[in-house]
Amino acid sequence: MNLKCMTIILAVAFACTFCHAQTSSGSINEDFRPSPLNQPGQEYPQVNSQGYARFRIFAPHSDSIRVSLGLGGQGGTRLSKGSDGFFTGTTAGPMDEGFHYYHLTIDGGVFNDPGALNFYGSTRWESGIEIPAKDQDFYALKAVPHGHVQQILFPSKSTNTSRRAFVYTPPGYGKSSRRYPVLYLQHGWGEDETAWSNQGRANLIMDNLIAEGKVKPFIIVMTYGMTNEVKWGSIRSFKIDEFQTVLTDELIPYIDNNFLTVANRENRAMAGLSMGGMETHSITLNKSDLFGYYALLSGGIFKPEELKDKAKPRLIFLSCGSKERPEGVLNAVSTLKEAGYHVVSYVSENTAHEFLTWRRSLRELAPLLFN
Amino acid sequence: MNLKCMTIILAVAFACTFCHAQTSSGSINEDFRPSPLNQPGQEYPQVNSQGYARFRIFAPHSDSIRVSLGLGGQGGTRLSKGSDGFFTGTTAGPMDEGFHYYHLTIDGGVFNDPGALNFYGSTRWESGIEIPAKDQDFYALKAVPHGHVQQILFPSKSTNTSRRAFVYTPPGYGKSSRRYPVLYLQHGWGEDETAWSNQGRANLIMDNLIAEGKVKPFIIVMTYGMTNEVKWGSIRSFKIDEFQTVLTDELIPYIDNNFLTVANRENRAMAGLSMGGMETHSITLNKSDLFGYYALLSGGIFKPEELKDKAKPRLIFLSCGSKERPEGVLNAVSTLKEAGYHVVSYVSENTAHEFLTWRRSLRELAPLLFN
Numbered sequence A, B: 001m002n003l004k005c006m007t008i009i010l011a012v013a014f015a016c017t018f019c020h021a022q023t024s025s026g027s028i029n030e031d032f033r034p035s036p037l038n039q040p041g042q043e044y045p046q047v048n049s050q051g052y053a054r055f056r057i058f059a060p061h062s063d064s065i066r067v068s069l070g071l072g073g074q075g076g077t078r079l080s081k082g083s084d085g086f087f088t089g090t091t092a093g094p095m096d097e098g099f100h101y102y103h104l105t106i107d108g109g110v111f112n113d114p115g116a117l118n119f120y121g122s123t124r125w126e127s128g129i130e131i132p133a134k135d136q137d138f139y140a141l142k143a144v145p146h147g148h149v150q151q152i153l154f155p156s157k158s159t160n161t162s163r164r165a166f167v168y169t170p171p172g173y174g175k176s177s178r179r180y181p182v183l184y185l186q187h188g189w190g191e192d193e194t195a196w197s198n199q200g201r202a203n204l205i206m207d208n209l210i211a212e213g214k215v216k217p218f219i220i221v222m223t224y225g226m227t228n229e230v231k232w233g234s235i236r237s238f239k240i241d242e243f244q245t246v247l248t249d250e251l252i253p254y255i256d257n258n259f260l261t262v263a264n265r266e267n268r269a270m271a272g273l274s275m276g277g278m279e280t281h282s283i284t285l286n287k288s289d290l291f292g293y294y295a296l297l298s299g300g301i302f303k304p305e306e307l308k309d310k311a312k313p314r315l316i317f318l319s320c321g322s323k324e325r326p327e328g329v330l331n332a333v334s335t336l337k338e339a340g341y342h343v344v345s346y347v348s349e350n351t352a353h354e355f356l357t358w359r360r361s362l363r364e365l366a367p368l369l370f371n
Helices: A003-018 A202-211 A232-237 A241-258 A275-286 A327-338 A355-368 B003-018 B202-211 B232-237 B241-258 B275-286 B327-338 B355-368
Strands: A053-058 A065-067 A086-090 A098-102 A104-106 A109-111 A118-121 A124-131 A148-156 A161-169 A182-186 A219-223 A268-273 A293-297 A315-321 A343-348 B053-058 B065-067 B086-090 B098-102 B104-106 B109-111 B118-121 B124-131 B148-156 B161-169 B182-186 B219-223 B268-273 B293-297 B315-321 B343-348
Touching: A053 B109, A098 A118, A098 A355, A109 B053, A148 A241, A161 A202, A161 A241, A182 A241, A182 A275, A202 A219, A202 A355, A219 A241, A241 A275, A268 A275, A268 A355, A275 A293, A293 A355, A315 A327, A315 A355, A327 A343, A343 A355, B098 B118, B098 B355, B148 B241, B161 B202, B161 B241, B182 B241, B182 B275, B202 B219, B202 B355, B219 B241, B241 B275, B268 B275, B268 B355, B275 B293, B293 B355, B315 B327, B315 B355, B327 B343, B343 B355
Parallel strands: A182 A219, A182 A268, A268 A293, A293 A315, A315 A343, B182 B219, B182 B268, B268 B293, B293 B315, B315 B343
Antiparallel strands: A053 A086, A065 A104, A098 A124, A104 A109, A118 A124, A148 A161, A148 B148, A161 A219, B053 B086, B065 B104, B098 B124, B104 B109, B118 B124, B148 B161, B161 B219
């Protein structure tokens, strides 16, 4: 890549803030239920079986509330005020399946929906809503053995602080001296180290895959990619050096020193979504001796000429949503295969630059790692 | 106790929603800085060296914003609207040091401050603000070895789900076969299993105490006390049985099976704040064979007659804030000492039914445990 690809990534990401399924027509099924991501006991927002979302906000003396989710070009969904002081409204069409960030604009000010849980995206904690996907079983909380997600604070001399990361350890970790491979997994622009567990449900995806015997258990490490000081308009100014130092000189040694890892290239992978893919691209190329597996999830491509003087990756995984112009990924795969690389691609059906694409990408990627 | 004590606890808790330091007079120092609990990059809310809090909210077409923090009886702090669309305002007096929950009332609707991080309290995610305390060093993030905080999902047959808990493991945990004692630490009404790490900073308090050699390292387990279905007015209807089953029949065995614990009474403690103290009181009395150390933080008292037919606790710890009528705690300590129990009390100076009281209580309690 890299700048051209990132520009495309970001353009797609921005456009898809307002993406929705294109099947709006006919009647709306009145089988609305609370979103699975509501705060405890909260009835709204709700979602129906078609994927419509309905909102309800108590604001008795406000004049106008708009929800940022809805149809592109129409500025989201305007709510109507009732005589009981509640604003209510339903999206004009079904939403794409999966997770969406949103916020309210109340008389011109931006606030979160008091009914919904918050998720870190767009460099702030935003409301989240979940449109249950037909394949939601793979990221559901089920009665299987569960791994743990640990918050660690690792020392970082280069930034003169203790930095936070989350570490997924698979079920049974630590009960014996068994050692595990490690995937370093990065969030996207505007997000942080909480994203892959909260929005991404990475731990539940792994628990389920492991219970089904589909993956060789591994550790996942998720830390902040230091991406959020970058504005949308100035993405070209992002320099990888600072984060690369934190990741490769500070975090990886801490993990290898404090967890039961197999500390070599063949047992270390890096993946990232969107801008985290850009980081993965840069760091794996700069440090090809450290990582054996590279994965870009809606995060650009590799070109054979970028790889040719490096240690050869054991796997390159490229994915995106079907609404993200997958031709770029598919063309890159052809070129890389011709050049002799082991490449796997995945296109998530009917999803855009959003977390269902990345949950599914992790589901597809995990069984391919460390074999 | 128990019902009478809980009524007092809850009455105090409710009254202290509007507590503030009583020294308001004279001029306001214009040395306001962003609260340490703001969202990344957010300038407001701010706090000055005297403990005044200042708020600033963009809401160009709203008519009225009130912040729930401020003077009792005056309904918090009313903000004034400027011609730039920002509402601003400062509390009428200095706030108590430490952590406070708050929210905004915007034209009659309740929302969070977009500038602040959210914390789970009052059965919802609320805005939080931190007035730096003079003794803030003990709960600060410092360059010391840090323990980890693990999210676990443990199977619960009695509630037919996987339940979440957080487990603090001290620095160096798992690097050898060393086994540790365990403190089960409960949140208060309206809170959940995130409270002791987020609002309470329990992990940092422990990291700092361990670095100073002041405590024998131990594990802390924090889970949801199932308290939030209880309304303020119907607290008497709370039954301990369901939570006791989860804690003693499901969580404790899971912890002893999955962590390096010393699984006996002499190495197991239970503590709780406010309604978590009520739970601790009930469960330690019902299961005195399981716990050797009992601690109630702003959470009532024990009476000698309640303890007399039970396995004798190795320590009873009772604490509260100086603004919480500490006479009850101090009288109970005298009575218990006369009856031959090992009792330690602690009164946090100039704090009410809020988290600085409980952070300090943990600091005082931890060195007394497992000796």
